[in-house]
Amino acid sequence: xxxxxxxxxxxxxxxxxxxxxxxxxxxxxxxxxxxxxxxxxxxxxxxxxxxxxxxxxxxxxxxxxxxxxxxxxxxxxxxxxxxxxxxxxxxxxxxxxxxxxxxxxxxxxxxxxxxxxxxxxxxxxxxxxxxxxxxxxxxxxxxxxxxxxxxxxxxxxxxxxxxxxxxxxxxxxxxxxxxxxxxxxxxxxxxxxxxxxxxxxxxxxxxxxxxxxxxxxxxxxxxxxxxxxxxxxxxxxxxxxxxxxxxxxxxxxxxxxxxxxxxxxxxxxxxxxxxxxxxxxxxxxxxxxxxxxxxxxxxxxxxxxxxxxxxxxxxxxxxxxxxxxxxxxxxxxxxxxxxxxxxxxxxxxxxxxxxxxxx
Ligand code: NAP
Ligand code: FE
Numbered sequence: 001x002x003x004x005x006x007x008x009x010x011x012x013x014x015x016x017x018x019x020x021x022x023x024x025x026x027x028x029x030x031x032x033x034x035x036x037x038x039x040x041x042x043x044x045x046x047x048x049x050x051x052x053x054x055x056x057x058x059x060x061x062x063x064x065x066x067x068x069x070x071x072x073x074x075x076x077x078x079x080x081x082x083x084x085x086x087x088x089x090x091x092x093x094x095x096x097x098x099x100x101x102x103x104x105x106x107x108x109x110x111x112x113x114x115x116x117x118x119x120x121x122x123x124x125x126x127x128x129x130x131x132x133x134x135x136x137x138x139x140x141x142x143x144x145x146x147x148x149x150x151x152x153x154x155x156x157x158x159x160x161x162x163x164x165x166x167x168x169x170x171x172x173x174x175x176x177x178x179x180x181x182x183x184x185x186x187x188x189x190x191x192x193x194x195x196x197x198x199x200x201x202x203x204x205x206x207x208x209x210x211x212x213x214x215x216x217x218x219x220x221x222x223x224x225x226x227x228x229x230x231x232x233x234x235x236x237x238x239x240x241x242x243x244x245x246x247x248x249x250x251x252x253x254x255x256x257x258x259x260x261x262x263x264x265x266x267x268x269x270x271x272x273x274x275x276x277x278x279x280x281x282x283x284x285x286x287x288x289x290x291x292x293x294x295x296x297x298x299x300x301x302x303x304x305x306x307x308x309x310x311x312x313x314x315x316x317x318x319x320x321x322x323x324x325x326x327x328x329x330x331x332x333x334x335x336x337x338x339x340x341x342x343x344x345x346x347x348x349x350x351x352x353x354x355x356x357x358x359x
Contacts, residue, residue: 002204006245008144012170012238017134021052023167027130028088031060032109034078034102035093040064043177045093045136061085066098069263069270071151072116075101079108079116091132092165095186096140096270099133100148103162106131116150119160133165136174138225138236139186139271141193141244143168147251156330157260164248170241172234180226182269183233184311187222189271190240192278194218195296195304196253197246199285200339207249214242215299223311254344255281257334258352261327266317275313276359279305280352281340288341305359314359324353 011020031053033046040046046062053060063078078101087109092102106129108114118124133143142148149159178186194214197207217239224232258281259273268276282304286293300307308314328350331337337344 004204004206004249006144006164006248008164008168009166010144010168010170010241012172012241014171014173015048016169016171017048017052021169022056024052024058024089024132025056027132027166029058030086030088031058032082032087032090032105033060033062033093034066034090034105035062035064035098036066036095037064039095039136039177040093043136043174045134045171045174048171049091049093049134061087066094066101068097069149069151069157070097070101072153075104075108075116075150078105082109083112087129089130089132091134092142093134093136095135095137096142096149096189099135099140099142100150102131102133103146103148103165104150107162119148119150119162120158122161125162128163131163131165132167132169134169134171134174135237135240137178137182137186138175138233138240139189141190141240141247143170144241144244145248147247151264155264157264168241170237172230172237175233175237176230178233180228183226183236184222184313185269185271186240187218187225187236187271188275188308188311188313190214190236190243191218191222192255192271192274193243193247193252194239195278195282196255197243197250198296199282199289199292199341200250200253201341202250202339204249207246210242211246212299214239214246215296217242219300219307226311251339252336253281253340254331254334254336254349257336258327258331258349261323261330262317265323266319268315268317272313272315275308277352277356279303279308280355284342284344284348284352285340287343309359317357319353319357324350328353
């Protein structure tokens with residue numbers, strides 16, 4: 001038994017906003033644009049978007065204060081700031097951080113007595129403003145997933161399931177300005193989504209088809225994309241979108257949950273943090289699904305670990321025994337465990353961290 005649901009209308013191509021953006025007209029007359037501090041001003045995407053909205057006679061306010069790994073507090077503050085304004089739609093522009101922020105605030109601006117914690121109670125998520133997403137990194141796939149990942153007051157990254165975006169506009173030109181290290185970390189996030197989705201207990205025939213294609217594209221093009229090749233960057237934007245469609249069905253596995261503290265406590269970018277532990281999580285998954293794990297390794301040219309090492313993914317991180325114990329305890333209780341094939345005790349998780357941090 002399986003289900004496949006992907007209601008987001010996806011548009012891809014150079015200058016896609018000016019070509020197909022006018023479909024946004026039906027969403028209303030006033031937009032809140034949610035973006036990061038600088039990159040969307042530099043790569044031309046914010047100008048493209050505001051030009052389009054002006055042509056469509058949609059008025060807008062730009063909120064450009066989204067930080068990496070957005071916190072509960074900043075979503076709450078923005079919701080407070082815009083509470084008395086009437087918007088018809090929210091546009092998330094940038095990497096996963098602004099796209100996730102856009103989903104969260106679209107609920108809070110519609111249901112004005114909810115707070116951020118309520119976003120984690122699915123019963124309370126009934127209404128929201130329509131969301132449009134425009135990615136400028138090739139990694140999270142947030143433009144086609146219903147998820148928003150926010151960091152709570154205790155510093156934990158927590159994902160909630162909100163809504164699928166109505167439209168996603170993918171213009172590969174916006175990704176050309178990414179520095180090499182960001183291409184690597186976001187590309188490995190997409191890679192992890194494809195691999196984890198393929199290995200998840202919730203994998204389905206259509207999600208497998210998307211995951212296999214995404215893995216092949218990433219194996220072939222991520223190294224060239226890091227070198228700045230524009231064709232390769234276009235391919236990576238396609239792959240990250242396909243991989244987003246995968247996790248929209250399967251959600252992520254323990255590798256994501258284990259990467260979170262490396263990001264929140266050690267400042268390692270999300271994709272890099274996840275990718276560092278993934279090959280070692282796969283070794284334990286082998287207990288239950290050896291053939292699938294072998295297939296992933298084959299796609300990446302014999303071994304995923306070697307592929308990631310050759311890209312320069314692994315970096316030195318100082319961690320204490322106390323941190324390892326605490327992270328392992330937390331990961332062993334994460335909801336991701338139930339999707340992840342294999343038996344993951346706290347001791348095994350601790351061993352995975354040790355292996356990943358000593359490459
Ligand atoms: P990000 O946190 O959105 O952005 C990282 C950095 O990249 C920022 O400094 C940003 O600058 C910059 N940047 C963005 N686009 C750029 C471009 N085209 N050129 C140069 N710099 C650019 O990075 P991300 O990896 O895309 O997103 C990570 C977040 O997404 C995490 O919070 C993660 O948990 C979440 N996530 C969500 C999902 C989901 O399904 N919803 C899945 C995986 C991950 P500015 O701040 O100036 O824009
Ligand atoms: Fe991710």
